[in-house]
Amino acid sequence: xxxxxxxxxxxxxxxxxxxxxxxxxxxxxxxxxxxxxxxxxxxxxxxxxxxxxxxxxxxxxxxxxxxxxxxxxxxxxxxxxxxxxxxxxxxxxxxxxxxxxxxxxxxxxxxxxxxxxxxxxxxxxxxxxxxxxxxxxxxxxxxxxxxxxxxxxxxxxxxxxxxxxxxxxxxxxxxxxxxxxxxxxxxxxxxxxxxxxxxxxxxxxxxxxxxxxxxxxxxxxxxxxxxxxxxxxxxxxxxxxxxxxxxxxxxxxxxxxxxxxxxxxxxxxxxxxxxxxxxxxxxxxxxxxxxxxxxxxxxxxxxxxxxxxxxxxxxxxxxxxxxxxxxxxxxxxxxxxxxxxxxxxxxxxxxxxxxxxxxxxxxxxxxxxxxxxxxxxxxxxxxxxxxxxxxxxxxxxxxxxxxxxxxxxxxxxxxxxxxxxxxxxxxxxxxxxxxxxxxxxxxxxxxxxxxxxxxxxxxxxx
Numbered sequence: 001x002x003x004x005x006x007x008x009x010x011x012x013x014x015x016x017x018x019x020x021x022x023x024x025x026x027x028x029x030x031x032x033x034x035x036x037x038x039x040x041x042x043x044x045x046x047x048x049x050x051x052x053x054x055x056x057x058x059x060x061x062x063x064x065x066x067x068x069x070x071x072x073x074x075x076x077x078x079x080x081x082x083x084x085x086x087x088x089x090x091x092x093x094x095x096x097x098x099x100x101x102x103x104x105x106x107x108x109x110x111x112x113x114x115x116x117x118x119x120x121x122x123x124x125x126x127x128x129x130x131x132x133x134x135x136x137x138x139x140x141x142x143x144x145x146x147x148x149x150x151x152x153x154x155x156x157x158x159x160x161x162x163x164x165x166x167x168x169x170x171x172x173x174x175x176x177x178x179x180x181x182x183x184x185x186x187x188x189x190x191x192x193x194x195x196x197x198x199x200x201x202x203x204x205x206x207x208x209x210x211x212x213x214x215x216x217x218x219x220x221x222x223x224x225x226x227x228x229x230x231x232x233x234x235x236x237x238x239x240x241x242x243x244x245x246x247x248x249x250x251x252x253x254x255x256x257x258x259x260x261x262x263x264x265x266x267x268x269x270x271x272x273x274x275x276x277x278x279x280x281x282x283x284x285x286x287x288x289x290x291x292x293x294x295x296x297x298x299x300x301x302x303x304x305x306x307x308x309x310x311x312x313x314x315x316x317x318x319x320x321x322x323x324x325x326x327x328x329x330x331x332x333x334x335x336x337x338x339x340x341x342x343x344x345x346x347x348x349x350x351x352x353x354x355x356x357x358x359x360x361x362x363x364x365x366x367x368x369x370x371x372x373x374x375x376x377x378x379x380x381x382x383x384x385x386x387x388x389x390x391x392x393x394x395x396x397x398x399x400x401x402x403x404x405x406x407x408x409x410x411x412x413x414x415x416x417x418x419x420x421x422x423x424x425x426x427x428x429x430x431x432x433x434x435x436x437x438x439x440x441x442x443x444x445x446x447x448x449x450x451x452x453x454x455x456x457x458x459x460x461x462x
Contacts, residue, residue: 001026001027001028001029001095001148001149001150001151002027002095002098002099002150002151002152003025003026003027004025004026004027005022005023005024005025005026006020006021006022006023006024006026006067006079007022007023009026009079009091010022010079012090012091012094013069013079013081013086013087013088013090013091014081014082014087014090015069015079015080015081015082015087016079016080016081017078017079018073018074018077018078018079018080019074019075019076019077019078020067020077020078026042026066026067027040027151028040028041028042028065028066028067029041029042029145029148029149030042030043030044030069030088030145030148031043031044031060031065031145032044032046032053032141032145034053034056034057034059034060034063034065035059035063036063037059037060037061037063037064037065038063038064038065039064039065039066040064040066041064041065041066042065042066042067042068042069043056043057043060043061043065043067043068043069044068044069044084044087044088045057045060045068045069045070045071045072045074045084046084046085047071047072047084053084054070054071054072054074057070057074057076058076061076061077067079069081069084069087069088070084071083071084085140085141088141088144088145088148089140089144089175091144091148092143092144092145092147092148092175093174093175095147095148095150096147096150096175096176096177097177099150099151099152099154101152101155102150102154102155102156102157103155103156103157103179103180103296104156104157104158104159104176104177104178104179104180105120105156105157105158105159105178105179105180105181105182105292106159106161106172106173106176106178106180106181106182106207106210107120107158107159107160107161107182107184107288108160108161108162108163108169108181108182108183108184108204108207109182109183109184109185109186109187109204109220109226110184110185110186110187110200110204110336110338111184111185111187111336111338111339112184112185112281112284112285112288113138113160113161113162113184114136114160114317114333115277115282115285115317116182116184116285116288116289117132117133117158117160118132118310119285119286119289119306119307119310120132120158120288120289120292120293121158122306122307122309122310123289123290123292123293123298123302123303123306123307123310124155124156124158124292124293124296124298126298126302126306127155127156127296127298127302128155128156129153129154129155129156130154130155130156130157130158131146131149131150131154131156131157131158132146132157132158133146133158133159133160136160136162137160138159138160138161138162138172139162139168139172140168140171140172142160143159143161143172143175143176144175146159147159147175147176156296157176159172159176159178161173161176161207163203163204163206165203166194166199166202166203166206167203167206168203168206169203169204169206169207169210170206170209170210173206173207173210174210177210178207178210178211178215179211179212179214179215179216180211180215180216180218180292180295180296181207181208181210181211181215181216181217181218182207182218182219182288182291182292183204183205183207183208183217183218183219183220183226183229184220184222184226184284184285184288185220185222185223185226185284185338186200186201186204186223186225186226187200187223187336187337187338187339195369197223197225198225201225201226201229204226204229205229205230208229208230208231208232208235209230209232211232211235212232212234212235213232213233213234213235214234214235215232215234215235215236216235216236216237216238216295217229217231217235217236217237217238218237218238218240218288218291218292218295219237219238219239219240220239220240220241220284220287220288221239221240221241221242221243221245221246222241222284227239236295238291238294238295240284240287240288240290240291241284241287242283242287246287247266247267247291247294248264248265248266248287248290248291248294249264249265249266249287250262250263250264250265250273250283250286250287251263251265251270253280253283255280255349257350257353258278258279258346258349258350258353259274259275259276259277259278259279259282260273260275260277260279260280260282260283260286261273261274261275262283264286264287264290264300264303264304264307266290266291266294266300266303267294268294268299268300269300270300271300271301271303271304272304272308273286273304273307273308274308275307275308275310276308276309276310276311277310277311277318278318278320278329278346278350279318279342279343279345279346279349280342280345280346280349281339281342281345281346282318286307289303289307290303290304290307293306317331317333318330318331318343318346319331321454323454323457323458323461324432324457324460324461325432325433326430326432326433326434326435326436326457327350327354327356327434327435327436328436328438328450328453328454328457329343329346329347329350329435329436329437329438330438330447330450331343331437331438331439332438332439332440332442332444332445332446332447332449332450333442333447334441334442335362335363335364335365335439335440335441335442335444336365336367336368336441337365337368337375337378337379339439340362340365340379340439341379341382343437343439344360344379344382344383344386344388344437345386346437347360347388347435347437348386348387348388350435351389351434351435354433354434354435355433356431356432356433356434356435357389357390357430357431357433357434357435358387358388358389358390358434358435358437359388359389359390359392359426359430359434359435359436359437360383360388360390360391360392360437360439361392361394361423361426361436361437361438361439361446361449361453362379362383362391362392362393362394362396362437362439362440363394363395363396363420363439363440363441363444363446363449364376364395364396364440364441364444365379365440365441366441366443366444367441373398376396380393380414383412384412387412388412389412389413390412390413390414390415390426391412391413391414391415392415392417392423392426393414393415393416393417394417394418394419394420394422394423394440394444394446394449395417395418395419395444396416397416397418420444420445420446420448420449420452421452423449424449424452424453424456427453427456427457427460430457436453438450438453
């Protein structure tokens, strides 16, 4: 964070300095987990439904926190406010206003935000200090925490922006004040909450309408809504995609070992990219990152070199590992119809190249509303159509039981299990060269299923 005295912080957040001298200067940034506290942080004590952060003040101070931000009296050095979250919001807005030389890039879309963020961070870090979330920090709490990690030396800040309601992204943009806004695409994730893709598009477009003259809107061309978003006066538009109309596009696409190879074409020229990430769907994420870098005048050679060496650092996203002669793809971070389709196509590609049998362990996709049964059945049909050998359906029998795969010419064997622990029995049927995918919505905790499969395979190879 920028350097401020405690009195200055208290004034910004309408609080009161207690148990410490207010003239002391600090550049500590906030943490909300006492275990993450250290001498470069202060601890924000939130009162939640089940946990009260004030109970962890002593632990945070013992770990080195300089002071605490509280809404209750305490004996530790503190700034006391009426509402801790509102205080962080106000402080983040102030700090963002002071960092006028920093470029903020906002990223939203139904899928791919985190991967695009990881790719973009890899590119921009070559040009200057870049701050980006390690975990998903795309809400009204995470964005202020991210902004407050920035300092006078920060050149770029990459902000993921999620939405559950109309107005959410507008609120986040008010805090982050992005100069560049990226909309990756409009899918079916959260359609159960928004009611329609049209409403999702309206929510995502709040990032673009927040841009001021001189800013840049970067829009994907992978759906019918994103390229048509209204652009404010004085804002430049860059389209990315795989068609001739896109200013930043991919040409001569090939797939080798499940990874995309293509030529990046931009106004600056043409250069080759060899992605390290699995799946053809990663092309759109790479193009989005390349479009941002192009807007920032980073040379195309630098962009392509960075894309060709980048590996996604966020966990449980197309993580590939080999246990014995079995390939395990852990993509358990989250799931929606588009991302599951992409993962299945990647599984099919890799298993074709390995010559082994393909296994898709799939769980529920949440937040699909009334279309949930239809979308789950569609995934079952796709798995059969593209030749997935074994579809291991966990907790989704109600959606798939009436699906007649024989009538669509598919040959997938479908195995139904109620619980993850039961599905582990399929591991004994794996053979050398097989490829295994694990994917479901995050709340299904399929990361645990991936761990169980890994443990079983490891034991079998000992």
